[in-house]
Amino acid sequence: MYSEQIRRIVAAHARLQADVNTLDDDSDLYEAGLTSLSTVNLMLALEEHFDVEFLDRMLKRRTFQSIRTLSEAVGELLGTKPPTSLPANEALRGAA
Numbered sequence: 001m002y003s004e005q006i007r008r009i010v011a012a013h014a015r016l017q018a019d020v021n022t023l024d025d026d027s028d029l030y031e032a033g034l035t036s037l038s039t040v041n042l043m044l045a046l047e048e049h050f051d052v053e054f055l056d057r058m059l060k061r062r063t064f065q066s067i068r069t070l071s072e073a074v075g076e077l078l079g080t081k082p083p084t085s086l087p088a089n090e091a092l093r094g095a096a
Contacts (some may be wrong), residue, residue: 001080002071005049010067013045014038025068030061039064046070052077
């Protein structure tokens with residue numbers, strides 16, 4: 001749904017080693033060169049572009065894994081996708 005907009009933001013802010021246009025929506029952005037620092041830059045750019053704020057439970061590697069997972073997260077934040085429930089073991093990890 002938001003993949004083309006996200007793709008442009010990834011190209012501008014993620015500092016990937018690979019050309020984002022050669023990646024499909026499910027390609028692993030970390031394998032393409034996304035680092036922890038560039039993840040923060042990407043998150044801030046996405047928040048500004050879509051006028052959203054990532055929820056604490058979304059601040060994990062899996063959310064930023066691919067253009068598809070980012071699109072799903074943005075869709076949830078904008079209210080166009082139902083919230084994703086966390087697996088029981090991940091919910092417990094955050095509570096400790």
